[in-house]
Amino acid sequence: MMLVVCIVLFSSIVFGIEPERFTSLLEKAGQTPAIVFEKDDFSWDKYPAEVKTNFIDGVNAQDQLNKLAPSETIPILFDLLENGKDIEKAIPLYLEKHGYYTNSFTEEIYKQIRDQGGISCGYSGLGSLAFPWLTKKYRGKDFNEREIQYFWWVYDRKHLPEIWQTWYRCWQEENSRPEPRKYVQTRLLSDVSCLGFYIFPYLAETLKNDKSLEAIVDIFKSYPCFPIKGDFQLWWENNEARYAFPEAKGWNHALEIIRTEKLAVYGSAKENMFLWHELAEKYYSGYNVNRYWYYFLSDKEEIKEEDVTEAICKAIEDK
Numbered sequence: 001m002m003l004v005v006c007i008v009l010f011s012s013i014v015f016g017i018e019p020e021r022f023t024s025l026l027e028k029a030g031q032t033p034a035i036v037f038e039k040d041d042f043s044w045d046k047y048p049a050e051v052k053t054n055f056i057d058g059v060n061a062q063d064q065l066n067k068l069a070p071s072e073t074i075p076i077l078f079d080l081l082e083n084g085k086d087i088e089k090a091i092p093l094y095l096e097k098h099g100y101y102t103n104s105f106t107e108e109i110y111k112q113i114r115d116q117g118g119i120s121c122g123y124s125g126l127g128s129l130a131f132p133w134l135t136k137k138y139r140g141k142d143f144n145e146r147e148i149q150y151f152w153w154v155y156d157r158k159h160l161p162e163i164w165q166t167w168y169r170c171w172q173e174e175n176s177r178p179e180p181r182k183y184v185q186t187r188l189l190s191d192v193s194c195l196g197f198y199i200f201p202y203l204a205e206t207l208k209n210d211k212s213l214e215a216i217v218d219i220f221k222s223y224p225c226f227p228i229k230g231d232f233q234l235w236w237e238n239n240e241a242r243y244a245f246p247e248a249k250g251w252n253h254a255l256e257i258i259r260t261e262k263l264a265v266y267g268s269a270k271e272n273m274f275l276w277h278e279l280a281e282k283y284y285s286g287y288n289v290n291r292y293w294y295y296f297l298s299d300k301e302e303i304k305e306e307d308v309t310e311a312i313c314k315a316i317e318d319k
Contacts, residue, residue, distance in 0.1 A: 017068060019076050025061040030108035032058025033094035051094050069242035070116050070197060077113050078153050081106075084262030106264045110146050117225035118196040119152050121145045127312040129167055129191040130156070132291040133283035137318045138275065147269040151254070151276055157198060158248040159284055164202040167192050170294040175212055181303045185215075188294070193219045197226070197243050204236040251277050291315045 033055045035047075044052040065073065089105040114120070123144045125131040130152070134142065148156075171188055174180050192199060193216060207213050217232040228235050254277075257263050258270055282288060296314040298307055 017072065019079065022065075022068075022073065022076050023080065025065050026108055026112065027089075027091060027105065028057050028061035029065060029112075030058075030091045030103060030105065031093060032062065034096055035094075036096045048094070054094065065112065070118075071242055071244045074113065074116060074118065074153075075246060077109050078150065080109050081150055081264045082257045082262065084260075084264050109264070110149070113149055114145070115225060116197070117223055118198060119145065119149070119157075120194045120196065121148065126316050127293060128194070129292060130163055130195060131280075132163075132166070132315075133279040133288065134276075134316070135279075135291070135318045136313075136316045138279065141272045141275050143269065143272065143276075147266055147272075148276075150263070150265050150269070151273050154249050154254045154257075155251050155277065156248075156280055158250070159280070160195075160198060160202070162284060163195070164192075164199060166290060166292050168202075168206065170292065171212070172210075174294075179301065181301065183303050183305070183308070184294075184297065187308050189215055189219060192216060200236065200243050201240075204233055204240075207233055 031054050033047075033051050035051070035055060036042075090102045091105055091108065092100050093103045094100050119130060121128045121130065121144070125134050125143050125148060126136070126139065128134070131148070167188070171192075174184050174188065199216075203213060203216055207217075214232070217228065220226045220232075221228050254273065258273070263270060283291075293308060293311040293315040296311040297303065298311075300307075
C-alpha cells in the first residue's frame, strides 16, 4: 500500500515575516563581502571603508534568514522567481583580491533555495531517483539542480509518494538479503538523501516501524542546514510545522507563469519544461516501466561502483 502523508499549509504570517522584509534581508545577504580572515596582518583598514559595514550587515541578515522556517522562506523564494522580482537588479559584491563585481539578485534567490537543503541532483538529472522519467534519448534536455528547482516545486514534487515508495521497496529488498550489500546500501542512502527535507514526513512515518531508516537520519544530522537533534521522531513532532509546505500548484499554474514571461529561470529550462512535463506524465501514468537503477542491478553478492554505474546506464536506456 502506498504511503500517503498529509501536508498542512501554513502561511508566512505564522513565523512573522512579510515578503518585503524577507527580500530586504536577501539583498543584504547577497552583498556579504568574501573576506579571508586567516592571515596575520588582517585589518579592516586595508579594505574600502564600506566593506566592514557590508560584511556585518550581510552576516546579520543571513543569520536572520537562517532562523526562519523553510515552510515560510521556500514559498517566498519561488514567488520571487515567478514574479521576476528584481530579476535585473545588480548586487555589488566585494571579493578578496578581486575587488567589486556585479552579482544578480536572482543568483542570491537560487543560492538560498539550494542552501535550505531541498532537492539536489548535481550537474545531471539522468539516473536520479527523483527524475526516473528522464532517459538517455533526451540527454540534450538534461538539467542541473538549479535548472530543475522551479519545475520540481510547482509540479514534479506531487509525485513524492511514488518516488518514496519506489526507493523504500528497493531498500527493503536489499535489507532482506541474508547479507545486504554494503555498497548498494550506501548508494541507496545517497540517492534518497538528495531529496532533502521533502522526505521528512515520509521518513518520520516509516521510521515508526522500520528503524533501519535511522541511517538516513544520520546523514541528515551531518548537514548543517538541518538542525536535527536527538531522536528524529521527537524532533519532527516539534519541527513539523517548519517543513509543512503548500501543495504543488500544478502544471496549469506553471503554464500561466511561463506565459507572463516574468519567470526568472534559464531560457532553456522554460523551453524544456514542456518536454519534462510530458515525460513525467507518461511515466507516472504507467506508460513506462520502473527505471530506477536498483532494478537493473546484478544479483551477485559483491557490488562495486562500476556495477551501479552499469545499472544506471541500463536504467536510462529508452524502452
